[in-house]
Amino acid sequence: MSFPALPTHLDGAELAIETRSLMKRFDGTRALAGLDLEVPAGAVYVLAGPNGSGKSTAIKVLLDLVRADRGTARVLGIETTADPALARAQIGYVPETSETGYEWLTAERFLRHHAAFFETWDPGYAALLCRRLKVPLRAAMRDLSKGALRSVILVSALAHRPPVLLLDEPTDGLDPLAREELMALLVDHLADAPTTLLWSTHHVHEVERMADHVGVLRNGRLVLQAPRDxxxxxxxxxxxxxxxxxxxxxxxxxxxxxxxxxxxxxxxxxxxxxxxxxxxxxxxxxxxxxxxxxxxxxxxxxxxxxxxxx
CATH class of the missing domain: 3.30.70 (Alpha-Beta Plaits)
Structure with a gap:
């Protein structure tokens, strides 16, 4: 049975995130195979696929944490390799893992340190997020549970109200109640400010209610990219x-x-x-x-x- 011809390009959409022909190998293993990612401005875009399909690599290329072997990546029109600092300033990022490198800091000091890098950091909004996510501000990062640590990172991603959010398995480590609170918080966040959200996951059901676009990634290549409807x-x-x-x-x-x-x-x-x-x-x-x-x-x-x- 042959693989069907499915849509992999969005016609006429204003794109907030765009990659063209991204190729990346790690030690001879192909992670991205000509990825053409197209995320419309203001979309909630779910990038779905199994572990090892290239989702995290694609996000790291957008942040210039990983350099592609070939191809280009743009965030809000900014080529990520040409001006990575400016591109990252537009982004709130939740990585797949919760390691921060600042385990000796309290959660409060970690957030204060993170705020120094963003001119648009909103202290009042950060405090509200901490209350909603029940962040133990006085506890050391190394002593936090996985869920609490995840919550701190979510606050660091949202509090400067970035126009682009890159969330890589953001609910990892959260219990069911915390996941529901996260979803409600994101709905409120998106309603309050224009934001493009790229949500990478292999747990698609978690974001089903929010998604309006979807890309399905297999072996580093999109097999489908289309509006959810x-x-x-x-x-x-x-x-x-x-x-x-x-x-x-x-x-x-x-x-x-x-x-x-x-x-x-x-x-x-x-x-x-x-x-x-x-x-x-x-x-x-x-x-x-x-x-x-x-x-x-x-x-x-x-x-x-x-x-x-x-």
Whole structure:
């Protein structure tokens, strides 16, 4: 089964984050394979994919913490290798790990130190964030639980009200209640100031309610990049009865991501316009019982499994 032709470019969008043909290898292992990331201004963009797919590397290139072997990266029009300090000044960043290098400082002193690097730091907003996330300000960073340390880093990313947020697995280490508080806090933050949010995760369900764009990364390359509404409209699971020995619908070659089930009942995950797909299945002898949209989590899994027969 061939991999379908899926959209990987956004037409006509004003982009806050843009990479072109990013290539990166580490010790001969390919991390990025010509990545063209396009994040519209003001979007909540979910960059989804399994561990090792290149998500963290892409974010580090945007911060100029890692230099690509080839290609370009821009944040708000600023080429990250040409003016990395100016680019980073526009960004609030939550890394995948919570190591800060300042373990001997209290949380309060760490935040004060971090504030010195940002002219737009808002002390009152920082204090509000600390209260909402229950940050133990007088405790040493080395003595904080993983969740508390994560909360301190979140405050450091948000308190200067950056126009761009890069969140790499931001809920890692947070308990369910803290995750809910984080989501509510981010909703309030985005409502209060124009912000572009790039959220990298392999737990897509956590950000399903907020996402308006999605990119699915596999082996350093985007297999899909599209508005969430387009994914919901065009990617569907069709449950159908089929004749004995049914070999598929030739007219849909290249558009079927997954075929699950054998015998007289199958489920096909297909990218396309629903009426046209149903007509082509019927023409091939299938009886379509229903067609249902996929959640963002289900769509991501289907895209990552595409081309495999279950």
């Amino acid at each position: 387009e994914v919901r409209l065009r990617l569907r699971r069709y449950r159908a009865g089929v004749p004995e020995g049914w070999t598929g619908a030739p007219e849909l070659n290249g558009e079927v991501l997954l075929r699950e089930g054998d015998g007289r009942e199958v489920a096909l995950t297909v990218w396309g316009e629903e009426r046209e797909v149903a007509e082509r299945l019927a023409a091939a002898g299938a009886t379509v019982h229903d067609a249902s949209p996929l959640s963002l989590e289900e769509a991501t899994v289907a895209l990552l499994r595409a081309g495999r027969r279950a």
